[in-house]
Amino acid sequence: MQESIIDELKEAFRVLPGVGQKTAQRMVLHLLERDRRGGMHLGQKILEAMERVGQCRMCRNLSESDICAICDNAQRDHSQLCVVESPVDVIAIEQSASYRGCYFVLMGNLSPIDGIGPEELGMKSLADRCESNIGEVILALGASVEGEATAHYISELLKSMSVKVTRIARGIPIGGELEYVDGNTLALALSGRKPL
Amino acid sequence: MSRFNDFHSAYVLHTRKYRDTSLLVELFSKEDGRYSLVARGARGNKSKFNLQLFSPLMVSSFGKGELKTASVIESNGLGYHLSGKNLFIGLYVNELLFRVLGKFDPFENLFDRYDELLGMLQLDSFDTSALRLFEISLLADLGYGISFDIESSTGDAIVPDKFYCYVVEDGFRHLVSGNDNSKAIEGRHLLAISQGMIDLDGDRILRNIVRKSIDQLLGGKALNSRKLFA
Ligand SMILES: [Zn+2]
Numbered sequence: 001m002q003e004s005i006i007d008e009l010k011e012a013f014r015v016l017p018g019v020g021q022k023t024a025q026r027m028v029l030h031l032l033e034r035d036r037r038g039g040m041h042l043g044q045k046i047l048e049a050m051e052r053v054g055q056c057r058m059c060r061n062l063s064e065s066d067i068c069a070i071c072d073n074a075q076r077d078h079s080q081l082c083v084v085e086s087p088v089d090v091i092a093i094e095q096s097a098s099y100r101g102c103y104f105v106l107m108g109n110l111s112p113i114d115g116i117g118p119e120e121l122g123m124k125s126l127a128d129r130c131e132s133n134i135g136e137v138i139l140a141l142g143a144s145v146e147g148e149a150t151a152h153y154i155s156e157l158l159k160s161m162s163v164k165v166t167r168i169a170r171g172i173p174i175g176g177e178l179e180y181v182d183g184n185t186l187a188l189a190l191s192g193r194k195p196l
Numbered sequence: 197m198s199r200f201n202d203f204h205s206a207y208v209l210h211t212r213k214y215r216d217t218s219l220l221v222e223l224f225s226k227e228d229g230r231y232s233l234v235a236r237g238a239r240g241n242k243s244k245f246n247l248q249l250f251s252p253l254m255v256s257s258f259g260k261g262e263l264k265t266a267s268v269i270e271s272n273g274l275g276y277h278l279s280g281k282n283l284f285i286g287l288y289v290n291e292l293l294f295r296v297l298g299k300f301d302p303f304e305n306l307f308d309r310y311d312e313l314l315g316m317l318q319l320d321s322f323d324t325s326a327l328r329l330f331e332i333s334l335l336a337d338l339g340y341g342i343s344f345d346i347e348s349s350t351g352d353a354i355v356p357d358k359f360y361c362y363v364v365e366d367g368f369r370h371l372v373s374g375n376d377n378s379k380a381i382e383g384r385h386l387l388a389i390s391q392g393m394i395d396l397d398g399d400r401i402l403r404n405i406v407r408k409s410i411d412q413l414l415g416g417k418a419l420n421s422r423k424l425f426a
Contacts, residue, residue, distance in 0.1 A: 018216050112291045112421035113210040113222070119423070145249045149283050153424065 006032070058129070060122055061105040062087050070102060077101045079135040083126070083154060085109055085142060093140065101138070104129065109146035110153060121150070123157060130163045139167045143188075204228060205272060206255045207310065208247050209290045213239065221247060221266070222294055223255060226307040230297040233257045233264040244269075250286055250314050251275030262299065276314040282322050288421035289313065289330070295414055296338060303337050325394035328402040331410075340409050343367055344390035356384035362405050364412045 006028060013024035031039035055061065056068035063069075070076060070090075080101025084090055090103050106121040118124075130137060137158060141147040155165050171189030172181055181189070206225035214220035219238040224230050233255075238245045246253065246269055254272040257264035278286045289310070297303070313330050316322055332342060345354050348367030354360065359380040360368040371380050381401055389398050411418065 110287075110424065111210075112287050112419070112424065113294050114212065115420050117420050117423040118426075145278075145283070145287075148279065149287060149424070152280055152283060 059103045059105055060107060060125070061090055061103060075100075079133055080138065081129065081134050081136070082138045082140050084140050085147070085150075089140065101136075104137075106150065109141065109144070110150045111146050118153060118157075123153070126154070127157055127161075130158055130161050134163050136164045136166060139165065141167075143170055143185075202227070203254045203256050203268075205307070206253050207251070207314075208249050208253065209294045210249075211235075211238075211247055219245075219247060221269075224293055224297070224307065224310065225255065225302075226304055227302060228300050229302040230293065231262070231264065231299050233259075233266050235266045235269060238266075246271045248275050249290065250278055252311065276318045278314070278317050282317040282320075284421065284424040285322075285324075285327060286314065286317055287424065288419065289327075291419050291421045292331075292334070292410070295419065296334070296410070306334060306337050309333060324399055325402075328394060328399060328406065329392070331406040332402070335406065335409055335413075338413065340365065340413065342405065342409070344386045354383045354386050354390075356382070356387060358383045360386065362408065364408050 010021070010024045010028050013019050013027050014021070019027070031042070052064050053062055054064070056063040056071055057066050058071040059068060061068050061070070065072075077100050080099075081104050082093065082099060082101055083104045083106065084093070085106055085108060087105060087107075090105060093099050093103075104122075104126055108116050108121055110116060110118070110121065137154070139151045139154060141151050151167060158165055169192050170185065171192065172178065172185070178186070204223075204225040204227045206223045208221055209224050209230070210222040211219045212222075214234055217237050217239045219235045221233050221235050221238075222230065223233060235243075235245045235247060237243055238247060245266060248271075252272045252275070254268070254270050255266065256268045257266050259265045276286075293310070309330055313326060316326050335342065346352070346367065347354060347360065347370050348363070349369055354368065359371040359377070359382060361371050361377065361379045361381065363369055368381070368386060371377055385397050385401055388395065389402060394402065
């Protein structure tokens, strides 16, 4: 039997995270039965986004323009660079409204077995960026072994430059009780203590 | 192959996202060597699995095919905390084992040596000669053993003041005009290595030899972690 367009569409929906066979079928039937206009709109927007969204030339974050809105904003502190793993981290930090500097998005962590090395993470452009007018690089990477390795690589990379490299503190969540915090986190929180 | 619902002593070599909430785990176990398993739900906040690299684990799994499913993964002692350059070395060793070990091919001694190496890597004073010895013994386990005290074409003993070159899968060959050959190695360095004495020269020589052998073993596909040391 020849594969129908309906089957092809169901299969296509499965590229989305969390969408299995059943869910894909429900989505396809919903669009075909109840919301043709919504379906057209969705298709169009997906096409547009896939074609138009690239990466910012300065920070590597997803961006429609050559330089993203954050990098292009003169109100932001361009001497501070916060290094994160992925675009979702930028969103999280922006929502916290606690940071006014710029970003550098690695789009991953060092992971030799997956073939992700310094080149894939744009280390060279990070180093180039730090050559000019950057006073502080803030590493906001995950607390995994790979995050640790990435942080070490960056600190070595920037060692010879006159840029200060810092790392965000790790510790107890607000409202968290000590007894429920895991041992590793507690150890890091203890070693990173500050005078009051 | 031991039964898979038994507990295995193991280390995680690597994890990768798998489906929505799971992880695909590459394990190195004492009893069954390297194999992969799926840890269901391992990416959730309330995961019951401990999947830290460089932490000794007890693992049990089920499944008939090559890809197992984890039933229990728990820590079996304190994990090693590697940092700085030693962390890169740890990642290099993990990639090395991942790439060269066949699936379900157990190497119990190698497992113990890996455990020992991690213990040493935890120290700031780590001496790279321990890494070289680990690599050499790994190559020997895989059938690429190297004799450092014998000339390979004649079987003669290596002579301290003669020059030799290394040929992969063969050994050390005598070089008549050694002085002007960049690959030439003086016999006395090889003899020192054969006695387990590795100084700076020995370390450099071993690094080249090991690298050549591993490259050959991997069919010329270089290890990615080498880029970390550039
Ligand atoms: Zn940008």
